[in-house]
Amino acid sequence: MTSNRPGPWLLGLVVCVVVGAGAPAWSQARVAARYAVTAQDLAAGEAALASLAVRGRAPTTGYARERFGQAWADVDRNGCDTRNDVLRRDLMQTVVQDCVVQRGTLDDPYTGAPIPFARGPDSAAVQIDHVVALSDAWQKGAQGWTPAAREAFANDPANLLAVDGPANQEKGAGDAATWLPPNRGYRCVYALRQVRVKAAYGLWVTAAERDALDRELGRCVVGVG
Incomplete structure (x- = not known):
């Protein structure tokens, strides 16, 4: 079996990353609205x-x-490894030296919190x-x-995100049935990414995973205009 590489429709999925963590229940709808998706993206995700x-x-035998x-090969032959490609894409105010991201700031999609990144002993605060x-x-x-x-x-940017290190460690190898981002407003976009990557590569889902993904897609907020 061989994989099918995702097309531009997947790579073009725009992720809006904003707001802080710990929003009270009454503000969840407002938070979700800040991660609004287009009707076209939602329909594609549902399909x-x-x-x-x-x-x-x-x-997991053999894994x-x-x-x-x-890990983090330079598969696109641009002279930079995949990790630094993603850091450069997802961080703001980056300082880059010889392809290596030295510092920047991440608006973390998984927690909603801003995370400063500096290469060195604490660089694991931001993980891919x-x-x-x-x-x-x-x-x-x-x-x-x-x-x-x-x-x-493993190096496809459509399946990669710079995120909060502890949240990434907590997720581990979990699927949508066992782990979702604590930032509830982001869960719709996260579910869209999961289903569209799995569809592009011909992967399957468990029944519990399908139900979890379907539930989150049902909670998506569609942007107006």
Whole structure:
């Protein structure tokens, strides 16, 4: 089995990242509205979810990070590794030296909090998350891919986000049935990314995962205008 690379419609999914963490319940609708999606994006996400096969989770037997190639390879041959490509894309006010992001500020989508980034002992405060975790992908179809296809998936910017380090560690290899961003307003965009990546690569979902994704898509706020 080989993977299908996502097209421009997936890479063009715009993520709006704002607001602080810990919003009270009465403000959740306002927070969600700041992450509003277009009707077109929502319809595409719903269609993608409907297209996903529903199966049980395969065992993790044989999984290792190395099965997805070198971590943060320069797959696009632009001279910069994938980690620094994503940091440069997602951080604001970046200072870059020889392709390496030295510092910047992240408006974290998972917590809603601003996080300063500085390369050095505390650089793990900002980590690069595989929105569809590699281990989850392995258990839902990726173990049948070629090594080249797995490396492409692991470095695909459509499946990568710079996020809060502790939140990323808490997520681990969880799917939508076991973990969602604590920033509730962002969950719609997160679900859209998950279903569209899984559809693009022919991965499947469990029944519980499908239900969780369907629930979050049902809570999306569609922007006006």
